[in-house]
Amino acid sequence: MKITAIIGSPRKSGDCFKTIEMIEKSFNRISETQVEYVFLKDFDLGFCKSCLFCYTKGEQFCPHIQVTGLLLEKMMECDIVIFACPVYEQHVTALMKNFYDNFSFLFHRPRFFGKKAILLSSTGGSGLKGTLNYMKMTAIGWGFDIAGIVGVCGSSLSSNEKYKTDVQIRIDKLVDKIYKNRKAGQPSLYQLAMFRAMQCKALKSAQKKNIEYNYWLERGWLEKNYYTSQKIGIAKKIYSDFLKHIMRKMMNGKNIIIN
Ligand SMILES: Cc1cc2nc3c(=O)[nH]c(=O)nc-3n(C[C@H](O)[C@H](O)[C@H](O)COP(=O)(O)O)c2cc1C
Numbered sequence: 001m002k003i004t005a006i007i008g009s010p011r012k013s014g015d016c017f018k019t020i021e022m023i024e025k026s027f028n029r030i031s032e033t034q035v036e037y038v039f040l041k042d043f044d045l046g047f048c049k050s051c052l053f054c055y056t057k058g059e060q061f062c063p064h065i066q067v068t069g070l071l072l073e074k075m076m077e078c079d080i081v082i083f084a085c086p087v088y089e090q091h092v093t094a095l096m097k098n099f100y101d102n103f104s105f106l107f108h109r110p111r112f113f114g115k116k117a118i119l120l121s122s123t124g125g126s127g128l129k130g131t132l133n134y135m136k137m138t139a140i141g142w143g144f145d146i147a148g149i150v151g152v153c154g155s156s157l158s159s160n161e162k163y164k165t166d167v168q169i170r171i172d173k174l175v176d177k178i179y180k181n182r183k184a185g186q187p188s189l190y191q192l193a194m195f196r197a198m199q200c201k202a203l204k205s206a207q208k209k210n211i212e213y214n215y216w217l218e219r220g221w222l223e224k225n226y227y228t229s230q231k232i233g234i235a236k237k238i239y240s241d242f243l244k245h246i247m248r249k250m251m252n253g254k255n256i257i258i259n
Helices: 015-030 065-076 094-102 128-141 154-159 161-180 189-204 211-218 234-250
Strands: 002-007 034-039 080-086 116-123 145-153
Touching: 002 015, 002 065, 015 034, 015 080, 015 116, 015 145, 015 154, 015 161, 034 065, 065 094, 080 094, 080 128, 116 128, 116 154, 128 145, 128 189, 145 154, 145 161, 154 161, 189 211, 189 234
Parallel strands: 002 034, 002 080, 080 116, 116 145
Antiparallel strands: none
16 A cells, blocks of 8 residues: 655654545554655645636646655555545644645646545644644545545543554554545435535636636536445435535625624
8 A cells, every 4th residue: 555645744753644544554453554745844845826717727737746746646556545634723734724725726627536534634733623624624525535534633542552553553553444445335415515616616717718617528527416426325326416506595795794
């Protein structure tokens, strides 16, 4: 198994790193596994300039292509990607957010189908749920299947042996489950909702015939019920059709919030 860990912590031997090591150890119980530790702090990835070239011309025109191209390759050439990030101010770190911003086009032109993601966050005590939910939305938006979600309390990991053992036991159970459920099942409600939202977005750009529209058209996604040919049960199909109907109305670009 080949795993790439994208790490949004500025600490190289921090809690996220230690937890990834626990995940690596767990995979190696079952089959030989290599984790490539990709620390975003080592990459000279500038802030997104909002040139929108990735949206209007293609990702190869991004001014940061030398770095984004490399990171994209690392995510493509592995079986599982671990996205790991500590909670900073109840959210992901600026390092991680900048990484997500630079790959924002992947929401519109997703490509990681059949690839699994593990989402990992570490905290001093709060903000795990919100941070992991945000990371989940991004990974699903990019086309990943979520294989697991791991949230830990960093201080307990280094000071409480019982807590650390408990985390390792739970990680082992998760890894066993990942090996057991290797085949892709049905898309989740979340994945279907995300698909419908992005399908509506692509359909809205029909007149512009932009690269987003063409990407969807070439793949036949504009009329499909999901990106892949994974089976969709009848209840989920009804839910998905309903979403298609209401999302086109909701996406009218007239949102206002004034309280
Ligand atoms: C700038 C900064 C902001 C932080 N914000 C939060 C926070 O909002 N809530 C929290 O519980 N812990 C917070 N922490 C603590 C980290 O989330 C925690 O120590 C984490 O385990 C660090 O992981 P790492 O060692 O992989 O970097 C913050 C730490 C720093 C340095």
